[in-house]
Amino acid sequence: MKSNQHPHHIAAKEQIHDDWFRWREKDKSEQEQVSRPSLSYWKDAWRRLRKNKLAMLGLVFLIVLIIMAIFGPILSPYEVNKGVLSDQYQAPSSEHWFGTDSHGRDVFTRTWYGARISLFVGFMAALIDVTIGIVWGGISGYKGGRTDNIMMRIIEILYGLPYLLVVILLLVVLGPSLSTIIVALTVTGWVGMARIVRGQVMQIKNYEYVLASKSFGTKTSRIIRRNLLPNTMGPIIVQMTLTVPSAIFAEAFLSFIGLGIQAPYASWGVMANDSLGAILSGNWWTLFFPAFFISFTMFAFNVLGDGLQDALDPKLRK
Amino acid sequence: MLRYILKRLLIMILTLWIIITLTFVLMTSIPGSPFTSDQTSNETVQQNLEKHYNLDKPKYMQYLLYLKSIVTLDFGPSIKQPNQTVNDLLGRGFPISFELGIVTVIVAVISGITLGVLAALRHNGIIDYLAMGIAVLGISIPNFILATLLIQKLAVDWEIFPVATWASPMHMVLPVLALATGPMAIIARLTRSTMLEVLTQDYIKMARAKGLAPWKIIIKHALRNALMPVITIMGTLLAGILTGTFVIEQIFAIPGMGKYFVESINHRDYPVIMGTTVFYSAFLIIMLFLVDIAYGFVDPRIKVTKKEGE
Numbered sequence: 188m189k190s191n192q193h194p195h196h197i198a199a200k201e202q203i204h205d206d207w208f209r210w211r212e213k214d215k216s217e218q219e220q221v222s223r224p225s226l227s228y229w230k231d232a233w234r235r236l237r238k239n240k241l242a243m244l245g246l247v248f249l250i251v252l253i254i255m256a257i258f259g260p261i262l263s264p265y266e267v268n269k270g271v272l273s274d275q276y277q278a279p280s281s282e283h284w285f286g287t288d289s290h291g292r293d294v295f296t297r298t299w300y301g302a303r304i305s306l307f308v309g310f311m312a313a314l315i316d317v318t319i320g321i322v323w324g325g326i327s328g329y330k331g332g333r334t335d336n337i338m339m340r341i342i343e344i345l346y347g348l349p350y351l352l353v354v355i356l357l358l359v360v361l362g363p364s365l366s367t368i369i370v371a372l373t374v375t376g377w378v379g380m381a382r383i384v385r386g387q388v389m390q391i392k393n394y395e396y397v398l399a400s401k402s403f404g405t406k407t408s409r410i411i412r413r414n415l416l417p418n419t420m421g422p423i424i425v426q427m428t429l430t431v432p433s434a435i436f437a438e439a440f441l442s443f444i445g446l447g448i449q450a451p452y453a454s455w456g457v458m459a460n461d462s463l464g465a466i467l468s469g470n471w472w473t474l475f476f477p478a479f480f481i482s483f484t485m486f487a488f489n490v491l492g493d494g495l496q497d498a499l500d501p502k503l504r505k
Numbered sequence: 506m507l508r509y510i511l512k513r514l515l516i517m518i519l520t521l522w523i524i525i526t527l528t529f530v531l532m533t534s535i536p537g538s539p540f541t542s543d544q545t546s547n548e549t550v551q552q553n554l555e556k557h558y559n560l561d562k563p564k565y566m567q568y569l570l571y572l573k574s575i576v577t578l579d580f581g582p583s584i585k586q587p588n589q590t591v592n593d594l595l596g597r598g599f600p601i602s603f604e605l606g607i608v609t610v611i612v613a614v615i616s617g618i619t620l621g622v623l624a625a626l627r628h629n630g631i632i633d634y635l636a637m638g639i640a641v642l643g644i645s646i647p648n649f650i651l652a653t654l655l656i657q658k659l660a661v662d663w664e665i666f667p668v669a670t671w672a673s674p675m676h677m678v679l680p681v682l683a684l685a686t687g688p689m690a691i692i693a694r695l696t697r698s699t700m701l702e703v704l705t706q707d708y709i710k711m712a713r714a715k716g717l718a719p720w721k722i723i724i725k726h727a728l729r730n731a732l733m734p735v736i737t738i739m740g741t742l743l744a745g746i747l748t749g750t751f752v753i754e755q756i757f758a759i760p761g762m763g764k765y766f767v768e769s770i771n772h773r774d775y776p777v778i779m780g781t782t783v784f785y786s787a788f789l790i791i792m793l794f795l796v797d798i799a800y801g802f803v804d805p806r807i808k809v810t811k812k813e814g815e
Contacts, residue, residue: 348520360531440752444767
């Protein structure tokens, strides 16, 4: 605490001489220089995100994963669903980098196919959630009053629905497929996003610059698009980094209990389920690789989300 | 307060009704009758069966009968195992699932809060990093994968715990561990961050200045306030644990409700699917309702009657 420190007293008798002070040399260039280049919001966020090592690790892992999901199966000489039975349960080697499974299929190839499915489900679910969430939350938050009340009641009811039960019911009726999983995940999934957008919009719409914009006679749709949405992007992106891993988890979970992608196709959940019996006989790699990639993907999204949350929060700006 | 409870109650009933109706619509919209797969049954047998299960009546009658059966808590017989009623299955499975769930919640809450508090008190120390490391792992590793790893290591390789079934406290260790780690991690992270925030507040400094014992400050002043967010997410955590029991019961061969539920899905046993879904949803929604009400009582700053709006 500064107030605790004793100020330096100057003895009363001592004279104050002019030569104690001198003019600071004025340097024009120094004076005009800004201590730091002015950064846009996004540049600043990126600068802060880069400092977060864990978040960067997550980001790099995800980029590598996306690249491998696209090119991995092409690079591999093996086919996803075709196995050579005589090659059953080969340990990882130079020929089969991740070994082979109970059908003699190459685990390396299947892992990247699984990545495709997991990432596709994750990003699609997040994208649909965001779209519905922004529209619903934006209207609800901006309009307020009665519209908001009704829209929020609907959200409250949906929020109470146990989402996995809804997902399982839909899957039982519509039959397991990739699109069913995505539909099922988004039926209740957008609610969280809508709540966040609404909260943000309600806060921002009372700010002066929105009032100024209104007083110029700007159309409502333009205010929402130009003033409100860009300023809610931070929380939306953070929420997205949380939606993607939970969708990936849900797909793996459903595939694992036999309701997701069906057997010959590779998804990490299917692969984990297939290899349940295999690990007991010591063929650990069949479970290890899908398990590792599910867990590390979830980890990567979580740390990236945490990092983004700090980086995109203007209040934490230093 | 009373008005708030009534409002919540109304929403709860509405949600339940939507689930019940949704389940009915989805189940009856599946093409074909559940008996068509039976090769042995001829035309008359099939008609008799359909009559027995009210499937010959018009849709709205079926719906009303279905609503009536739910209100009277009688979910009717299972189609695939006709000598068993859905109530029998629920009566046998639910106590086991409930036991698993309750033990998991207790373990997750106690260990999560302890971990979070320790991490906050030693902010940026070794314990903090260790605790948050465990938390990140707990959030990242799905429970079904953790379960298989636990079985592999602790049950098969080292033979410390029994592999499966549900007979003694020793049998509970692995499934509870697999199920509790995720929620524990979430609670630990939440407790840590709110605890860190609370510890910088003036009233904590005040308590310190008064010369209160550190543990007293932590437990009486800090923790009490830090636990508010934990209570808010209890509802979601409960839902997660409950659905987690589906897969954990499958892996550990525990004869709980989750096992019957997944079995009924695989056998397309509609009365059992409907019964368990409605039962599960009702249970969850009532829990969410209780958490909401409890929150209103616990936090003195929140007057639940005030107009909502973040």
